[in-house]
Amino acid sequence: MIPELGHLSLIIAFVLAVGLTVVPFWGTVRGSAAAMNLAPSLSIGILVFTATAFGLLAVSFLQDDFSVAVVAANSNSLLPPIFKFSALWGNHEGSLLLWVLILSSWMTAVAFLSRGLPLVMIARVLSVMGLIAVGFLAFSLLTSNPFERLLPNTPLDGSDLNPLLQDPGLIIHPPLLYMGYVGLSVPFAFAIAALIGGRLDASWARWSRPWTNVAWGFLTLGIMLGSWWAYYELGWGGWWFWDPVENASFMPWLMGTALVHSLAVTEKRGVFRSWTVLLAIFAFSLSLLGTFLVRSGVLTSVHAFAADPERGLFILVFLALVVGGSLLLYALRAPAVASRVAYEVVSRESLLMVNNLIFTVAATIVLLGTLFPLVMDALSLGKYSVGPPYFNAVFVPLMALLMPFMTFGPLARWRQDSPRRWLHELLVPAVAVAVLAPLLSVLLFDFNLWVALAFLLSGWVTLGVLKEAWHRLTVGAPGSLQWRRLSPSFLGMALAHMGFAAVVLGAVVVSQHSEEQDLRMAPGDSAELGGYRFEMTRISQQPGPNYVADQAAFLVTRGGERIATLTPEKRRYLASNQVMTEAAIDAGLLRDLYIALGEPIGEQAWAVRLQFKPMVRWLWIGAFFIGIGALVTVLDRRYRSQTVSGEVAGSVKGQGLGFAS
């Protein structure tokens, strides 16, 4: 009964979504306020019914209802409850339901937080989002019904969740990632609404901006968690693989990065308008494309969902309608007149244009690399794969090129600036960093040109941000610090930029200075790596809830001093009989020590991989700061005053943000 109720809720949500697409839009055409006013209620209705469907599927998972096909294929009675819950989105059907749930949450958020916007605008935005919901609900209902039953041949037990996914990181990684993916539909909807209305002005950019920042922030956090998970769970110590599925999330991120910056220019200066609209369309199109690539089976990937051409065709048609339709709209309606606002070559506008170019080129490069095998195959030119060498060869120089511009960005002025002023501001500290960078590289590790360069560029970027912060704090008020000048949008930017510097530094250091050894070790054996001594003290069997593990214990010492005891495991999961490596990591700000068990060799000995990973944490800490920075920006006052009106919302928003006002 429960699955049938879930199915029914999904159908009701679909009907409401059709209503949301049609009725308010009809209202905007006919000028019917009543029809337009229906949009927020319809959005809530969709949220309520998708949430019900989601909740009922969760109940089926938690109650081990193996008559439901998805549950039988992805869960098991021995699975710990928390993983039974997260197993819901560890598969195609369930994750699609999560997609729709998050979409309807965004819709409802837009409906409620945008009360200050013109009614016509809200109605259009929600209609566009409703259309997207129609597409995905239909996709779910027609090709991937999560409530399908296995009757009468119901299995006694399920075949278990893929052990790789039985991990806390994977509980929150997909929801965060989807928050980002789906969140990009909001700026997309705003862009389409603006194109339909023919009004692409600064206010459109101001409405879109906080939504874009939040979505992009979540996307950043989602990607970060994915990378971290790969690092500790795959037992290999890698953190980025340029796998098609990773690229599928990275492309919208790159395009989103360009969008976030382009929106800033459009809001502040009214320039780049057509370009910004196009970026908003591209960013969401890339997230739809990512969905297509992951779920259609056109590319081989380590973690693709079960491939199904029928599903692929469905998304492709949907993609063609949504993206093709919006690009056609763009071609017909984009602002005809170039903006008359002028700016000099040396100005913040130009720097942000460089940012836009670099990130768009980067996204294009990733897209080409990801699709190249498909292109060659479609043209019958053979089978190819594009690997990390290609991506690294084009990506690393691009980022290196970006960073000097990033240094000046925060302190550059709009309209017109002078290189002389930048030099005056930054010359002394920049030279200091240039001297310090190779020194740091030598002090922390052996000298390495790339690492020194990374210290230099990251140092400059950080310096640019700090210099501007200091400028804001002190200018015009000698002797006192003007803390309130550090607005949330500035703080967010500062956090994100410094986070980016940390990511670059971490990536370069860990690529250059990692050490690893593959060894045969038995209890009593020891090995040296990166100045640490690893002694295997014992090997034993440990039972887990749904697996049995061979566990080794290592005593890690440095100069005779005890650092840590690490216990890597090799787990055999009972239901699927799959074997998983559970690496043990001693984490630190400057280095990770990483031990993974390979295969048993003989009675007591095991193949063991020891790794020394300097500054690998900086990658995720940096990415975390980027994401948090993006979220912080929306606390800025001007968004509150723009998007919130009405007494209720005002009183809620008025608290807790006192430092900004």
Added chain:
Amino acid sequence: MQARRFIPLLGFALLSLLLFRGLSLDPTALPAARLGQAFPEFAKPELRSGESIGVIDLKTRPALVNVWATWCYSCRIEHPYLLELAGAGVPIYGLNYKDDEAKARAWLAQLGDPYQLNIVDVEGTVGLDLGVYGAPETYVIDGDGTIVHRHVGILDKSTFHADFLTWFPSFGAPEASLTTRGSVAK
């Protein structure tokens, strides 16, 4: 209205055509030209013995030719299943693809060696002739050295049972099947 506004739309139209074509392609399929052909001739050293070997050494009975390398992470995941197959008596030849010989030997010493022979293909020329596009890949050759099947990606139990049993029927011991409620009730 400017013509260049249509550029994004045009680009997207091309992309859609490509993606549509992609739907009817199987990314893991072997180019049809290779199937049914003889395994390409080669003269390469064997990994353990160092002796030169050629196609003639592979022609005995239906066997797997597994493309692997120590730089290939997926190969590490695949390895235990190869050991299991070898243990069950499936003959497996290795093509050690674009790899370092010393590392490859160390790998086999540590993780176990499922291979009857290992072709050392440092330059990747055998792989090129064969049309390998990455590791791991697994080919089935029959007793005459003709390529009869290709699998791209990790070879695991379900793939083997689904696609490989034609050539290795004796290794198709039924899996411990799930008891179904339906059959219990009757």
